[in-house]
Amino acid sequence: MSGIIVYPDSFNEELQFSDKDKNKRILGTGPFEKQMILSKKAIRLAFNNKTDKHNTPVHKFVHLLDKMDGEIDGVPELFFGKEYIAPWLELMHKEMEAINNDTSDIRKYGGTSQTEFFAVASEYFFERPKLLKQKHPELYKMLSLCFQQPKSKTLNL
Incomplete structure (x- = not known):
């Protein structure tokens, strides 16, 4: 990634501000392949609700x-050792099944694909780590390993 750009408010596909635009965005990547564009207003809202x-x-x-390994697929290969990829896939599919069977407190969007599961589970990990644990x-142990949290060195999978 080459940079993060923060806009003061929501924006449209042309990166213009407009209160009348129905397709407001709070984040853009698209043509900015290695950049992230975020709305300052959305950042504040996201971090204000901690529950x-x-x-x-x-x-x-x-x-x-x-995407750092070349593909957005829900498998953070550069962050896991190869020995953790199979356990991650197994755990991810088990958790996605629980989401889709309404037996999980992980947000439903996480059950739509591997890609979204990784992102949704990571939100939970950073927003409510004690509850996730x-x-x-x-899942907490695997994400601790992925994000290189200090206690992750003693994983017993």
Whole structure:
């Protein structure tokens, strides 16, 4: 990634501000392949609510991290050792099944694809780490490893 641009408010596809535009955005990547464009207003809103397990800037940043290996696929290969990819895939599919069966407190959007699961689970990890650790200890351990949290060195998978 080459940079993050912060706009003061929402913007449209042409990166113009307009209160009348129905297609407002709070984040853009598209033609800015290695840049992230965020709305300052949306950033503030995302970090003001610390209990909803939802954070759009974190979500979009995780997509960029996921893309570092060349593909946005929900498998952060550069962050896991090869030995953790198969356990990650197994855990991810188990958790996605729970989401889709309404037996998980992970946001439903996480059940739509591997890509979205990684981003949604990461939002939960950064917004409510203690709750994630309590309700989804395996997922917490894997994300701790992925994001190189200090205690992740002692994973027993």
